[in-house]
Amino acid sequence: MGTRVLVVEDDDEIAQLIELYCRQEGFEPRRVNNGLAALRIVESDCPEVIILDWMLPGLDGLEVCQRIRALPAGKDPYILMLTARGEEIDRIVGLSTGADDYVVKPFSPMELMARIRALLRRSQRQNSGEVSTSKLQSPHFLLDCDRRIASREDQPLELTTLEFDLLVALIAQPGRVWTRNQLISRLWGDDFFGDERVVDTHIARLRKKIEPDPARPQHLKTVIGVGYKFEDHE
Numbered sequence: 352m353g354t355r356v357l358v359v360e361d362d363d364e365i366a367q368l369i370e371l372y373c374r375q376e377g378f379e380p381r382r383v384n385n386g387l388a389a390l391r392i393v394e395s396d397c398p399e400v401i402i403l404d405w406m407l408p409g410l411d412g413l414e415v416c417q418r419i420r421a422l423p424a425g426k427d428p429y430i431l432m433l434t435a436r437g438e439e440i441d442r443i444v445g446l447s448t449g450a451d452d453y454v455v456k457p458f459s460p461m462e463l464m465a466r467i468r469a470l471l472r473r474s475q476r477q478n479s480g481e482v483s484t485s486k487l488q489s490p491h492f493l494l495d496c497d498r499r500i501a502s503r504e505d506q507p508l509e510l511t512t513l514e515f516d517l518l519v520a521l522i523a524q525p526g527r528v529w530t531r532n533q534l535i536s537r538l539w540g541d542d543f544f545g546d547e548r549v550v551d552t553h554i555a556r557l558r559k560k561i562e563p564d565p566a567r568p569q570h571l572k573t574v575i576g577v578g579y580k581f582e583d584h585e
């Protein structure tokens with residue numbers, strides 16, 4: 352079984368081109384031309400990677416991305432946004448909805464395939480056994496790295512694979528200030544393609560799940576001009 356890739360693109364010519372290159376890479380592409388059809392597929396048979404066009408009829412790509420990220424844990428595909436928008440603010444908006452990477456049209460199909468392979472290498476790295484099998488504990492949190500279970504004050508936390516690994520890295524060294532590039536190297540590796548602001552996106556999503564008040568974080572602290580650190584006190 353090859354990697355399942357869902358192509359969500361309403362331009363038939365572009366969609367067929369992506370599908371062709373996916374098959375040449377040994378992937379198993381499936382193509383739809385609107386957001387509602389994409390959501391139905393994700394809910395019933397979640398693919399590993401979604402290539403998601405920004406400008407779709409009906410639900411646009413940003414709304415589709417947000418709805419996918421709101422689904423229960425276990426449905427956590429990599430999402431690569433595909434769009435004609437190239438301004439920096441648009442990239443930030445795309446990443447803030449939960450996209451993992453961003454490619455601007457017109458694009459090279461070979462580059463697109465390289466981006467997909469890089470996303471898949473992240474998954475292989477996260478599942479390679481690099482995470483310690485010990486338990487990590489702080490006054491409010493308990494992480495069972497072997498069973499990949501996290502809890503806050505005995506309440507289970509529904510974390511994605513990447514969110515769990517991010518929390519492990521931070522809790523393992525409380526007080527350490529991590530730069531974005533250090534977190535990217537730790538979690539994604541040196542072949543990371545995307546915008547370093549993807550770290551901010553995952554920090555924001557993690558805060559929503561572990562902080563009593565995400566707007567005033569007690570644990571995932573921003574160190575202005577540097578990066579992030581974890582704190583937990585009685």
